[in-house]
Amino acid sequence: MEQIRCKELALSSLFCSTIYSEIEEVGWEHLVRLGEDLTFLSFRILDKNERSRILEIQVDETYPKNPPSVSADLPHMFNLTWSIKSRLKDVVYQFRQHLGKLQEFWYTLDCIDQSLWVVDPKQAHHATSHPLINIGNDCQLMLFIDPVDPTSLPECRFIGSDPKVNSLRQIWKRNCKRWMKNKPLAENLAITLEIQLPGPPDVQKNDQQVECGICYAQCLPVDDELGAKSGSGTDYTCDNGNCSRAFHSLCLGDWLRSITTTRQSFDVLFGNCPYCSEPVAVKINSKK
Numbered sequence: 001m002e003q004i005r006c007k008e009l010a011l012s013s014l015f016c017s018t019i020y021s022e023i024e025e026v027g028w029e030h031l032v033r034l035g036e037d038l039t040f041l042s043f044r045i046l047d048k049n050e051r052s053r054i055l056e057i058q059v060d061e062t063y064p065k066n067p068p069s070v071s072a073d074l075p076h077m078f079n080l081t082w083s084i085k086s087r088l089k090d091v092v093y094q095f096r097q098h099l100g101k102l103q104e105f106w107y108t109l110d111c112i113d114q115s116l117w118v119v120d121p122k123q124a125h126h127a128t129s130h131p132l133i134n135i136g137n138d139c140q141l142m143l144f145i146d147p148v149d150p151t152s153l154p155e156c157r158f159i160g161s162d163p164k165v166n167s168l169r170q171i172w173k174r175n176c177k178r179w180m181k182n183k184p185l186a187e188n189l190a191i192t193l194e195i196q197l198p199g200p201p202d203v204q205k206n207d208q209q210v211e212c213g214i215c216y217a218q219c220l221p222v223d224d225e226l227g228a229k230s231g232s233g234t235d236y237t238c239d240n241g242n243c244s245r246a247f248h249s250l251c252l253g254d255w256l257r258s259i260t261t262t263r264q265s266f267d268v269l270f271g272n273c274p275y276c277s278e279p280v281a282v283k284i285n286s287k288k
């Protein structure tokens, strides 16, 4: 089948077999998307906190002579080290190393989420290193956390009325020497700003969404045609930890099939989450 496909696409079979065997080395279970001409690949890699991170790789026919280009939704990217002998698994290895270095940064962001009032946390999470937090008194503070040195004094942008912002800036300037790298960020902020900071509003957590993000029902209808799935609850959750939207795999499969960019490989559909656009892969029943 692979050979037929290569012929159809007029790709060199050497290129095809190289790509296929290198995907094999990384592990097919990590592959979430594969471009039709095999020049675009994306892999899902779990970081040390079991969060999925997507690595996108673009190659051309000169591969592996020329290095692939890599991208990911991260605060900053690594510089790929490449030689003619390098393979996709080396790209993935370097990506993992890089994720390891970002753990402290993500840990800092998690602490901010848990101890401060982050405005629109869902939005804030998309790789940005500058969460916006409510600091009370109708003011907000945008923190620019350095991904390389997340515990250091962050750059700040205060948002609010001029007099309030000006006084906050002065206090900040006066106190920034009091910032201690070994203290939790929330405590440092409180000390540096000489204010008590409001914690996160406790609204979200309790209402875990269990209804399907597509049909909005918790359970599928009871229907013999659905076989084992008749009346069942959601059985697929978006892997993106900041989305975690639940779906019936049946609904998601139907939805993906209606999207022209969806790709199918055997009985797995590769597409994007309707909510967050991160890659999703759903196993479908092969019978129509």
Ligand SMILES: [Zn+2]
Binding pocket: 212, 213, 214, 215, 216, 217, 247, 248, 251
């Ligand atoms: Zn559904």
Ligand SMILES: [Zn+2]
Binding pocket: 238, 239, 240, 243, 244, 245, 273, 274, 275, 276, 277, 278
């Ligand atoms: Zn999602």
